[in-house]
Amino acid sequence: MTIYDDEIFKMACDQFQVIADYLNIDPNDREWATYPKRAVAVTLPVHMDDGSTKAFQGYRVQHHIALGPTKGGTRFALSLSMGETAALAMWMSWKCALANLPYGGAKGGVAVDPTRLSHTELEAVSRRYMQEMIPFVGPHTDIMGPDMGTNEQIMAWFMDTYSVYMGYAVNEIVTGKPVAIGGTEGRREATGRGVVYLVERAMNMLKIDPEKCTAIVQGFGNVGSVTALSFAYKSGVKVVGIGDHTATIYNPKGIDVKAAEQHVLKKGNLRAFAQGDHVNPNEFLTLPCDVLVPAAVDRVIHGRNAGQLKCRILAESKACKASFGPNRK
Amino acid sequence: MTIYDDEIFKMACDQFQVIADYLNIDPNDREWATYPKRAVAVTLPVHMDDGSTKAFQGYRVQHHIALGPTKGGTRFALSLSMGETAALAMWMSWKCALANLPYGGAKGGVAVDPTRLSHTELEAVSRRYMQEMIPFVGPHTDIMGPDMGTNEQIMAWFMDTYSVYMGYAVNEIVTGKPVAIGGTEGRREATGRGVVYLVERAMNMLKIDPEKCTAIVQGFGNVGSVTALSFAYKSGVKVVGIGDHTATIYNPKGIDVKAAEQHVLKKGNLRAFAQGDHVNPNEFLTLPCDVLVPAAVDRVIHGRNAGQLKCRILAESKACKASFGPNRK
């Protein structure tokens, strides 16, 4: 029994076995190639606004360091386990390798629900987490980034905590930081744009005319909203379905995506957005469309609905739910 | 759910709550005081003698660093878990605090059965474990020592691996190393002598004459054999029972402990030692004696036999089974 034993890590290992068989990887090289090089757990005592002290568990997993530093996001989620963190780190290794980047994969996070923390508490958790990580990370060893439950502000706190320690500004320690302190322009839109770029390539290969296509996009965060906007105003694809965790809207005549974006900026979600029919979320993915983009949570397509999909192009995207509620400043 | 969740860690936390109630420790200070400051897990790929590669899991837990470096042993045991390691580290903190030593507690180890490794494999596991630990330990941060399944030789490998990295001999990095490279003389006998020292103090308080006493000592390793020898040849106590995992021997006329020691040095255990009756191990602890010393494994006295003990002084000792079999050189 190891500290990684849970369902999600097992799933990642099973995926590895399939590919390893396909690539004829020596069985002797499989065990150490799945288990991470190194995992760290830290206890984070934090003074809460109500005067109590809570102790959160923070994690960081570095999958391998053969090619250069490790690199990977930081997830703040109540259910976060070491096994999930290890699986995410391994997947990060694979992504870097496929893109031929000289990095190993890493991942980390805190088992905390960030939506239940005040702004002050969130800063305290974030800074203490980075402080405990100082011996394990660095521009040459392990670089952090945002992931579910973390955002630009948290990256700025990470960078500041690390920089105070080093005695000078070290903006190489995190990706996903605000542009003002060295962040990359266009980062927020990058995933959505990538989805559209690949869908366009698929259309080209399949000889499909974008102007005659319809699309359904599930999710309306950083990824889904940019995808839908790019479909509508750049590719010329008619967006017939959009949705978030509050509403799933279908309109075969096409949805005014800019209006939806404005609505969400004002109201926070799509619940009251009136352009189209609010349909049953369980049936949303199987409605007629040429392109289907699930950009909300993972594992929404499975044995029970796969056969019913109507789309010609299925473009799964990585949903990185970077935003959260009350403590957003 | 944390990486520490198992029975032995829960037991340690429960012990803490009892004392914390007694000492009126603020409930806000209890959670972070039980969970360790920091825990590290590493994967150790090792080339085995048969040409295969195995990946072992290694652990290190540092409980708190408020007073100085942490300090604690290294356990090689197949069943070793992170929870057990964390419990052992916390107990180490308590021991240091009670002895007023400026250390926090630590503990580490590898989930491996050292008796199934060849000498070469054992060296490989030991050196790789220390190599992965280099970023986390040091004379000012965390000092290792032997524990169950490790011995002087392994401490020497640890020291050498660390010293090669530093570029000079660092003998402060481990305790329990051979005297020739800076180890402490008398360390092997220290626990047994401590047991006898405390038994003598108890006898003095109880106005018991050692020369009229009898003793049973369970276990004949570093602790039990030294205890029995000291009883017999220093305190003048008559040793009427000795035992190891192969034999439990009782002789109300007294046992020639030096002969037993010679026997074990030659044969490896007490199985064929003929001075006295070989009795049922389950009844051994409840045989008549003035002093009873359980020095083999933990949790041998429990609700089912506590009422049947005949001894006047019960001296529980910490058994540190430092020796093991085939790979001993």
Added chain:
Amino acid sequence: MTIYDDEIFKMACDQFQVIADYLNIDPNDREWATYPKRAVAVTLPVHMDDGSTKAFQGYRVQHHIALGPTKGGTRFALSLSMGETAALAMWMSWKCALANLPYGGAKGGVAVDPTRLSHTELEAVSRRYMQEMIPFVGPHTDIMGPDMGTNEQIMAWFMDTYSVYMGYAVNEIVTGKPVAIGGTEGRREATGRGVVYLVERAMNMLKIDPEKCTAIVQGFGNVGSVTALSFAYKSGVKVVGIGDHTATIYNPKGIDVKAAEQHVLKKGNLRAFAQGDHVNPNEFLTLPCDVLVPAAVDRVIHGRNAGQLKCRILAESKACKASFGPNRK
């Protein structure tokens, strides 16, 4: 014009010239021997309890490092200037040299009135000061200690801030810390006992019988109270005068010093202490006595009162007003 140009630094330089003439020190070696090796000023932005942000100036001067690390106290005083800090550092060098200790002198502090800070603000100022000092101090370079306006608690904050940075407990970074985290026992009483030890040696040289002597002690802090108590209960000297900044009391029949100590522990000062006459503070030092100990502030004996002193032994002591009021926890 340098950053040290003020009256107190000039006084120290003048003292140096007198001795340098006496010792025939080469004129070429005098300038660099008075100016400090190195001085650092830092700005300390602190969030105050009322929501405002104030920026305090912090200083540290290291006089010379020829023999080993520098060493010296930390003063929190509104009037603190760089010149005063430099003078105090130079005096510290001389003290170390006279005691043949392998240290150079240092001194530091913050231009702040600690009595006007809340406990929270005081911690914030103290921790920020140490944080800014991290590049300049260390067990091998410069060791801090308490001085006027700082105390054990502040030293503990200094040590913790430095230790968090280093990643392990570094209690060598400050002297004067609480005994529980490595402080020296007897430190509080050391100066007062030293005064009495030297007065007794002087009495011995002058063939004076302590039991027939009277003493006046100005100041009733760490130094004055211990001095008065030691006179009364160890040397047998009759204490006829004590005083603090609230009251100066004279009683030719002798004062019950233990009663005075109890009074101060309860009330905070001597204002209402009734054993003896409350006399004019300006005349206090010139009242009849055999031994006079000024242990309050410096420069109380000068051209205008020197000729009127009645004492046979004048024992100037260094008054280190380590305690202060409302923020004391």
Added chain:
Amino acid sequence: MTIYDDEIFKMACDQFQVIADYLNIDPNDREWATYPKRAVAVTLPVHMDDGSTKAFQGYRVQHHIALGPTKGGTRFALSLSMGETAALAMWMSWKCALANLPYGGAKGGVAVDPTRLSHTELEAVSRRYMQEMIPFVGPHTDIMGPDMGTNEQIMAWFMDTYSVYMGYAVNEIVTGKPVAIGGTEGRREATGRGVVYLVERAMNMLKIDPEKCTAIVQGFGNVGSVTALSFAYKSGVKVVGIGDHTATIYNPKGIDVKAAEQHVLKKGNLRAFAQGDHVNPNEFLTLPCDVLVPAAVDRVIHGRNAGQLKCRILAESKACKASFGPNRK
């Protein structure tokens, strides 16, 4: 009272208040934003050629480190004070911010008249200054450059002293070093060219034809001479006035600037340069011209002469008097 209290620092703070009001900066953020993060003063004992030892005062101020390393020149001037150094550092911060460079501002120097030092003494002062600065500077923390009274040679000494310490050549530690050891080509001409570039843009906006313009350039060092040459031979502007501290020359028919340059290379200054009338320096700036470039010392335009200027374009340039006399090798 702080170590920065002098007129020039006060002027910089006043400038800041004007802008801060304009930008609505929170009053709480103003105090710490003007006072420097950190200032260091060091004493530099130097053996002089006449056998004596002098102790010079060296300074370095780092204004803020929020965005990256600090950066700024080194001034050797007898009158240099800590306040002036702090003002220059703050101005450097503003310049970097306006140019959107990821640097904070710094400035340093030695209170010494470099023209009165021999070449040997100048090297000794320079090397000792850098040696004392080693703990405070570095490619990631603070980068030095030349300023008034320092030049390429001094930067080379700084680089060598720092590199010997590090054990390898660190040419990132200084800007303004000789091209042969990694300096930037074109650096000497950069300021003058920048002046001309901006004047040309102004002419373009004002619809002025350069070929019909006249210019007066005050100063004939790195900045002034390059400015005048560029006007004459690149922009086609007729240069009617040039001057240095020895002569101010006016010729409404135009001056042969290349001849002036050759003259200065041979004679060291313009004193005997015969092309034009040698006019009263006090009236020089108010002579008729289209473009006026003060490139000598600061604060030459003030309430008493501002109303009399005849120019249409006033291009103030930063004069960096990098050259000096007898010790120039």
Added chain:
Amino acid sequence: MTIYDDEIFKMACDQFQVIADYLNIDPNDREWATYPKRAVAVTLPVHMDDGSTKAFQGYRVQHHIALGPTKGGTRFALSLSMGETAALAMWMSWKCALANLPYGGAKGGVAVDPTRLSHTELEAVSRRYMQEMIPFVGPHTDIMGPDMGTNEQIMAWFMDTYSVYMGYAVNEIVTGKPVAIGGTEGRREATGRGVVYLVERAMNMLKIDPEKCTAIVQGFGNVGSVTALSFAYKSGVKVVGIGDHTATIYNPKGIDVKAAEQHVLKKGNLRAFAQGDHVNPNEFLTLPCDVLVPAAVDRVIHGRNAGQLKCRILAESKACKASFGPNRK
């Protein structure tokens, strides 16, 4: 007598004197400019496959560090001496200087015949050599590369050994490593291509038509084979002679160089290559040709054969015999 005193170092010093006279270098600057800044010798105990332990001598010489890190290859050759290593390091300095690269020269190696080591022994020697070099090398101090007797695999071992020490992948520590871990594409062919590039420039200057030329290339390793192939298939030069240490072949009608390359890939050398006459190696260089490229070992042209050369262009190339036999994996 120094540790460098042998013939090859003396030759390099003599070369330096010739040039130094030509450049009028101050005699005072000549001695230190020839002797290396620093030389290190280490003893490398290695367990051999037959159970014995051998102790090899390893060297590293760093010629000067004035401009940046040193840089240079690693030679494994039984006859390697410190003097030869120093000469090679000095030549490396000259090469870097001529190419205007900010490096000093270095060279190192082990006195071992790599063709007599098994793959395991070669790895052991290589890793131990790098381990002993760790205090002396680094991306900022000294960078290694391959040379005679070493290859890509050895560079990979060097990089791995260094990276394990640093805790992260440091591919800047060696040049000449495999492309997969950061090596430069085209490195193997670079020298041969450079030879041809220069020969083509010479032909152009001499108005020679390549298509009407013949060439003889001595050596058929990395340099010779690439040179011959480029002549034949890129420049259009007819290759009439090729050779290695097993055969020298001449064919005035031209040799099929691709066939020769295939032959060597299969057989390991040219011994049995049948296209042309196998001629006396001593006469090979003096056979008729327009271009002669000695690309095997050094010092093949000397007083006894210089007068007999028939070529119009003599293109000496650096032969880097990077390949070797039985332990090649």
Added chain:
Amino acid sequence: MTIYDDEIFKMACDQFQVIADYLNIDPNDREWATYPKRAVAVTLPVHMDDGSTKAFQGYRVQHHIALGPTKGGTRFALSLSMGETAALAMWMSWKCALANLPYGGAKGGVAVDPTRLSHTELEAVSRRYMQEMIPFVGPHTDIMGPDMGTNEQIMAWFMDTYSVYMGYAVNEIVTGKPVAIGGTEGRREATGRGVVYLVERAMNMLKIDPEKCTAIVQGFGNVGSVTALSFAYKSGVKVVGIGDHTATIYNPKGIDVKAAEQHVLKKGNLRAFAQGDHVNPNEFLTLPCDVLVPAAVDRVIHGRNAGQLKCRILAESKACKASFGPNRK
């Protein structure tokens, strides 16, 4: 051929073989046990008083680091070679091992005749040597001390050069430094006293009465003079012969050793010392005496005179000629 190949290193290796045979050391462990772990050679360019620049060769050999730091003296001698340095380092290892000290042996030095250097030149050579050694030495790696041709002053320069680099006083870096900066009292006399202590033990074993003995002491430096004085005024042995490189004096009635000491302090040597006969130095060692102490140079007793010695006790001492002439300040 290695850099150590000379007669003295060969002699040390031969000595090792004799003992290794005696101790049955595995032949596989002999080669690496004689060759040093590491040797460094550096070139020291020094500006001489006459304006020229000379380049001296400096060496340092570290024999083994298995037990702790290495330790050993620094020799300034024109004939110094790397082989001699390596032999001395190995002997130092043996000495430490015999005394059970946790050190390996080291030795270093410069190939220079210190008696031909001015005080300024000697300081320059010494400081440059230490500066080049900084990467290789340290309190945990290698500690220097004096040896032939070096003295307290040179150790002080070493310590200062190293301390400036570290930024604080590091007196652990050298032994044999002046007492004022942390040197050990009694060090100068230690060798001579050790000789006498051992001679007294030998006398005791041989039942010889010191008061009836005569002694001849060759050499009158730190070792010889202290030996002779201790014989005469502590043991009661009659000293009948003393000598230095200027005179060898024999007086069967006994020599007034204190007078000789005074004579040398005044005149610098024994040349004109008149108490006794000035005898032929070649015959000096074979004159009649009970105890013979050769304390000048090594290898004075050999096959040609061994048979002629008259002494009963032959006490060879290590002569450390620490003093030298004109540059002594």
